[in-house]
């Protein structure tokens with residue numbers, strides 16, 4: 001879920017086609033809507049993977065922020081357990097006054113059972129135009145058992161079209177009878193080697209396409 005969307009309807013739609021990984025953020029102010037959609041889905045708590053991120057909104061500290069987020073994601077509590085599956089610091093600049101101190105705060109959240117996993121930023125920009133710059137970070141994370149999550153993966157289609165990968169992506173899509181966005185998502189999933197692509201769409205057919213993209217086996 002990004003900024004400025006129609007979250008409850010969009011989360012409902014995503015859950016209805018089979019998504020269970022709900023990405024929210026304090027900075028985006030979409031936790032309340034996500035909580036409402038999760039409650040309306042009537043899924044069991046264990047069937048949902050919900051996470052949110054700290055961004056020092058209104059000057060709040062990490063400990064009060066996670067509690068505010070859990071209150072807003074209240075459906076999680078209604079479902080029985082008040083925790084998020086993953087709690088991230090949204091950007092390194094919010095790891096104040098320094099990373100070791102911020103890390104201690106995350107350890108406390110984890111120990112208090114408010115998040116199953118609490119981490120510093122684990123989400124990076126990955127799309128074909130920047131893959132070569134990110135490959136070493138992905139490889140480092142992979143060798144240390146850290147799951148990489150990619151954002152803005154569809155940039156070659158959405159933000160920077162008519163770029164260097166348009167022709168091969170289009171040729172692969174035609175050959176496989178799929179859409180260009182599916183080709184890019186499958187390629188990135190392969191490059192992440194078990195990582196997660198975080199994307200968004202208001203369109204049901206694209207949501208279904210994203211779910212199927214992992215099965216394409218596109219490696220180059």
Ligand SMILES: NC(=O)c1ccc[n+]([C@@H]2O[C@H](COP(=O)([O-])OP(=O)(O)OC[C@H]3O[C@@H](n4cnc5c(N)ncnc54)[C@H](OP(=O)(O)O)[C@@H]3O)[C@@H](O)[C@H]2O)c1
Nearest residue numbers: 001002123151152153154155158181198199200201202203
């Ligand atoms: N630091 C961070 O943690 C961070 C940074 C950036 C983004 N994010 C989050 O990551 C998620 C992904 O955001 P993003 O902008 O980076 O997403 P993206 O995956 O690069 O692109 C998604 C956008 O592409 C459009 N789209 C999808 N397929 C398309 C196609 N075939 N043709 C044209 N448009 C297409 C979608 O619009 P339609 O609704 O029209 O399908 C949607 O607006 C969001 O929830 C965002 O909030 C997090």
